[in-house]
Amino acid sequence: MATIVVHRKWEAVSPTRQRVMGLVELGSALIMLLVFTLKVQPGQMATFVMTPGGLTQGIAGNWVVPAFSTLMALTVVNFLLGMVQLVRGFGRWTNAVLGVVVAFFVFSFLTWATAGKSLNLLGMLSAAVLLAVPIILGAFSGVLCERAGVVNIAIEGMMLMAAMVGALVGSVTKNMWMGLLAAVASSVLLAWVHAVLSIKYKINQIISGTVINIFSTGMTSYLSSKFLQTYQELNNPPIFPRVPIPLLADIPILGPLFFNTNLFVYLVFLLLIILQVALFTTRWGLRLRSVGEHPKAADTLGINVFATRYMAVLLGGVVAGIGGAFFTLGSVGRFDEMMTAGKGFIGLAAMIFGNWTPLGAFFAGLLFGFTDSVATKLTILGTGIPIQFMAMAPYITTMVVLAGLVGRGQMPAADGTPYEKE
Known part of the structure; x- marks a missing residue:
């Protein structure tokens, strides 16, 4: 073959x-x-x-x-x-x-x-890992979509919707697993809308993603102010607890960072391994990447370009949904308006920084999470640096990275280009 x-x-x-x-x-x-x-x-x-x-x-x-x-x-x-x-x-x-x-x-x-003075460095690093979780998951979602040739800036909106739905369903059912499933389902629904608009109807993918982001912002803000903020019992979901891994949790430094945390951190590592191996060592990954590089050649060899792109965008929706659920079910235990705070967009920056690879996106996400954690910790420590400048640190880092300081990445050749079957 x-x-x-x-x-x-x-x-x-x-x-x-x-x-x-x-x-x-x-x-x-x-x-x-x-x-x-x-x-x-x-x-x-x-x-x-x-x-x-x-x-x-x-x-x-x-x-x-x-x-x-x-x-x-x-x-x-x-x-x-x-x-x-x-x-x-x-x-x-x-x-x-x-x-x-x-x-x-x-x-x-x-x-x-x-x-x-003294600084709890490991506490800061532990916070950095947690802050990096939604960024890394957003980056993974972007890798899946863009490796198949679909630009997805709707990750921010998917994560925001997933965060709200996860909090609502988790509060009503008093079950964090039901909240997680509902969060993923809401994100996949938005991903399906984006896929239909950009793949079937060939609408500009940036516009499609922007529309979904605007819709998610408006819908979550309305439902939050109308119901979640008024009826607190609808905004009090259970959160996933720490689950220490036997023996590994006792390793100094590494144990508290990576092996004594909640489900979402473990899912990040699991997805990292799965995506890195699947994309670059399996026939499935080769076909997905070929659709993002040269869809016409892939179609000639019998690969269904449209089905592959639909699959990639929907899988990206699953990953983005997990990232959104982290905010409410893995972190603060409630939903607040605009609580994703641009993490989906920073995830896309991490994807570019990581050269459209899961491993690169993972380390880039850790960098952005660390920047965010340093800014928060040193604001509390008191360094004489204005709080506003510390709050800008994660976004300044993002702009520096996107400005090309680390060199030009190699995006998939057909990224963002609708496929016309002849």
Whole structure:
């Protein structure tokens, strides 16, 4: 049986981008020196607590580091990496080196903010994982849709509707599983509408997604103000509790982060494995990707382009529904208007940052979740930085990523293009 082989090539790093990246890394070293290192008194210690509050498993000792020496060492490393990048570059490792530079910059920021104080670092990382859950699930939904050639900016609306329906059904039935199923069903319904409009009627996919987002915003706001806020018994669903995994939950640091949490975090890891394997190692994944790359060739080889795209969008709706249910059934236990707060759009940014792959989207989602968690934690800690700037941090990170700092991604060739069967 004939098959389609999708080839990818490494994108060469241009001299201009090499210089820009080098200057960015040198700039980070300069900021670390002037803003962080020289503002810390020699002898000050930074204490990082390594046990999330309320947990007794996976306890680790605190990290106590000399603030000035740590900041100076990290500054020197970033400076050297920036010089190498500027002079000769790191080739295909450019993004990896950038990740190291950013990690050192962030840790320098945390060390500066914690000098003479203490910060529950593991608690912040644990919060980052939870904040990343809806972003990662939104990114997974986008990967499924766009790998099949359908742009889906309606993920935000699907998640918002799922959050409200999950809260409502969970409250009425007093059953979190029924709430989750209802949330997924509502998201799949919206995904079906988007699929019909964009695949069958070939309406512009951006417009179709925008209409669904507007509909979800209006409908959830109306129902919330009319019923959920008035009758509190309709807005009090049970939430999924922590479920520690035996033995794994006792691993220091990793245990509290990944193995002593609720269902949604475990679903993220399960979906990561399933999607990564299914998309890139199975015939099903090859067919789905071929529809997003060259639908005419796929059709010639007997692949039903329309059915494959419908399937991908509906599966994306399932994943988006799980992400929406997290807000009400896995986190706060109630629905509030616009509570998704753009996480669906940030999920699309994570998808692009991750180069339309589940694994890349997963790490990008963790980055955005970490940014959100840092902004929240340091606002409470008190750093002298205006609260408004801290609140903007996740969205600034999104814009920086989309501006192309990490390089151009390789989107599916037929992404957003309706297929006309000849």
